[in-house]
Amino acid sequence: MKTFVKMLTFLSLATSVFAAQRIVLVEEGTSSTCGPCASNNPTIQTAVEQLGQGTVLFLTYHAWWPSPGNDPMYLHNTSEAQTRIQSYYSINGIPDLITNGVNTPAQPWSNSSLTNGWFTAASVPAPVTIEAFYSIQNGLINVFGEVALDAGFSVSNDLKVRIAVIEQEINYATPPGTNGETTFKGVFRKFMPDANGLTANLNAGNFTFNETIPVNSVWNVSQLQLYVWVQDDATKAVHNSALAAPNAAPNNFEFVSPAFNSNLSGNQPVNFSWTQAIDPNPGDVIVYELNYDTDATFTTPITVPNLQTTL
Numbered sequence: 248m249k250t251f252v253k254m255l256t257f258l259s260l261a262t263s264v265f266a267a268q269r270i271v272l273v274e275e276g277t278s279s280t281c282g283p284c285a286s287n288n289p290t291i292q293t294a295v296e297q298l299g300q301g302t303v304l305f306l307t308y309h310a311w312w313p314s315p316g317n318d319p320m321y322l323h324n325t326s327e328a329q330t331r332i333q334s335y336y337s338i339n340g341i342p343d344l345i346t347n348g349v350n351t352p353a354q355p356w357s358n359s360s361l362t363n364g365w366f367t368a369a370s371v372p373a374p375v376t377i378e379a380f381y382s383i384q385n386g387l388i389n390v391f392g393e394v395a396l397d398a399g400f401s402v403s404n405d406l407k408v409r410i411a412v413i414e415q416e417i418n419y420a421t422p423p424g425t426n427g428e429t430t431f432k433g434v435f436r437k438f439m440p441d442a443n444g445l446t447a448n449l450n451a452g453n454f455t456f457n458e459t460i461p462v463n464s465v466w467n468v469s470q471l472q473l474y475v476w477v478q479d480d481a482t483k484a485v486h487n488s489a490l491a492a493p494n495a496a497p498n499n500f501e502f503v504s505p506a507f508n509s510n511l512s513g514n515q516p517v518n519f520s521w522t523q524a525i526d527p528n529p530g531d532v533i534v535y536e537l538n539y540d541t542d543a544t545f546t547t548p549i550t551v552p553n554l555q556t557t558l
Contacts, residue, residue: 267397269373271303271365272476272488273351276332276343278310279318279424279431284342287354291344292432294361302369304474304488305433306413308332310341319423320434323465328435330442336483348483374400375449377489379410379475383468388412390439390473390491391457396449402486407444407478408456410491412436415470436466444478500524 275291277284295305308328309321321328332338336345344351347368352360379392390410396402414434422429438444439458447454462468476488503520524533535554540547 267373267376267487268301269369269371270301270488270490271368272347272474272485273303273305273365274331274336274345275305275307275433276310276336276338276341276345277307278312278316278321278341279422279426279428280313280315281310281341281424282313282426283354285426285428287342287356288428288432290356290358291342291361294356294358294365295432297358297362298365298369300490303365304476304490306411306435306474307431307433308435310338312341313425315425317424320417320431323463324435324437327438327442331435335442347485348478372400373397373487374402375406375477375486377475377477377487379473379489379491380494381473381491382494383462383471386462387459388439388462388471388473389457389459389494390475391455391494392475392489392491393453393455394447394449394475394477395453402449403479403481404448404450405480406447406449406486407480408447408454409442409444409476409478410439410456410458411474412439412460412466413472413474414466415472417467417470436463436471439473447477449477 273295277288291305295303307320308331309318310316310328310332311318311321311325336343336350338345342354344356346365351364374397376395376397377392378394379390381388381390383389394408412435414436415432417431417434419429437460439460445454445456445458462471473491474488475491477486478484479486500522503522505517505519519537521535524535532555534552537551537554538545538548539551540549
């Protein structure tokens with residue numbers, strides 16, 4: 248009997264949890280028709296850039312005021328912008344900054360007040376750990392990961408895991424609004440799956456998520472990032488946030504024996520072994536799939552899934 252073999256590698260997210268590092272989530276209500284926004288945004292953005300995304304994740308929801316209310320970034324997703332600005336945070340004046348779910352003292356802001364405040368907020372131990380990875384392929388964005396409650400902390404049973412698509416920077420040749428701004432940072436584009444978020448009871452165990460949406464033709468894919476955060480809707484407190492990392496494929500592996508796509512004859516047992524494939528993403532584990540058939544066309548293959556050893 249002749250047997251033909253093929254082998255593939257796959258990724259799966261491990262359940263191991265790493266020590267939490269708090270990353271501060273800063274949300275801003277703004278608009279291209281808001282004069283005070285134009286004068287305050289450079290200070291805000293400088294402070295964000297000084298601390299970096301290892302300390303602060305920054306996103307902006309664009310509002311439908313002041314008149315004429317034609318901000319193109321608001322018009323791109325009016326319902327979710329209104330949900331966060333009006334229904335969730337009850338923002339009635341812009342610019343407005345929300346830090347970890349709490350309204351930041353009113354403008355005018357200084358570089359030192361913002362950086363010192365955010366640095367202090369980042370030093371507070373986080374009760375939850377977030378691991379998140381994403382990929383953009385074939386016109387789809389996929390984000391997956393895991394949220395875990397750290398030992399010694401207590402949280403509500405009904406937390407929300409929110410996932411947002413952010414465009415890091417949008418540039419216009421001429422101002423799209425009335426305030427003269429042409430460059431906009433951290434622009435909110437879309438929630439995955441929606442503004443309600445995913446309900447997670449972390450007291451019952453780790454929470455995993457896996458969401459996919461189409462890429463909108465308006466978005467600049469090279470500027471997209473995925474933010475993930477855990478929020479208590481009762482208090483608005485953000486327990487932690489994370490920047491999803493690109494989901495890199497595992498490196499190549501090779502058969503040790505028998506040779507790849509071998510033609511095996513006879514009825515003797517065959518031992519399969521292969522070199523290990525290493526995945527660069529922390530928290531991922533490699534699993535292998537072995538396919539074999541008596542026909543080289545692989546019309547009716549037999550599959551052995553979820554192999555984790557190389558022998």
